[in-house]
Amino acid sequence: MFDPMGLLADEDQATFDRLREVEIKHGRISMLAVAGYLTTAAGIRFPGAEEIPDGFAAFPALLKSSDGQNVAAQMVAFFALAEIVNREASWAGVKAEFPGDYRNGAIDFGWDKLDDDAKLKKRAIELNNGRAAQMGILGLMVHEQLGVSVLPGNYLPGH
Numbered sequence: 001m002f003d004p005m006g007l008l009a010d011e012d013q014a015t016f017d018r019l020r021e022v023e024i025k026h027g028r029i030s031m032l033a034v035a036g037y038l039t040t041a042a043g044i045r046f047p048g049a050e051e052i053p054d055g056f057a058a059f060p061a062l063l064k065s066s067d068g069q070n071v072a073a074q075m076v077a078f079f080a081l082a083e084i085v086n087r088e089a090s091w092a093g094v095k096a097e098f099p100g101d102y103r104n105g106a107i108d109f110g111w112d113k114l115d116d117d118a119k120l121k122k123r124a125i126e127l128n129n130g131r132a133a134q135m136g137i138l139g140l141m142v143h144e145q146l147g148v149s150v151l152p153g154n155y156l157p158g159h
Helices: 015-041 054-063 065-086 116-146
Strands: none
Touching: 015 065, 015 116, 054 065, 065 116
């Protein structure tokens, strides 16, 4: 385990696994956040939400109209469902293969057919992409708040 600052020196494997699972989950959320941010910045909206601005300006705008409230309710419902479904399915007899393994036995995109080296490589790719996405969404949000565009055409969401 790479821990140059010794933050986990006195911790056990269970603590490391919990932190790794949290890191993977935040990375997955950040990958979706970057995709959503760039999609709305491109002007793409859900039906009924065409008037909702992008960026941070979307949050107060969601509550001002019934269409916006419907979009907010759909978002809350999706987040709740994702939290319920994306867990180790011990109730279904499915044991997680590694921290962050939320397959639940319901969907398999060929993971079980991969050899151990390919699985390890794909897990490392996901971890690194998640780390990059966390920095990416943070950069997009900070630049929006600073009023400095990093998007093509100097577009600044919410303005």
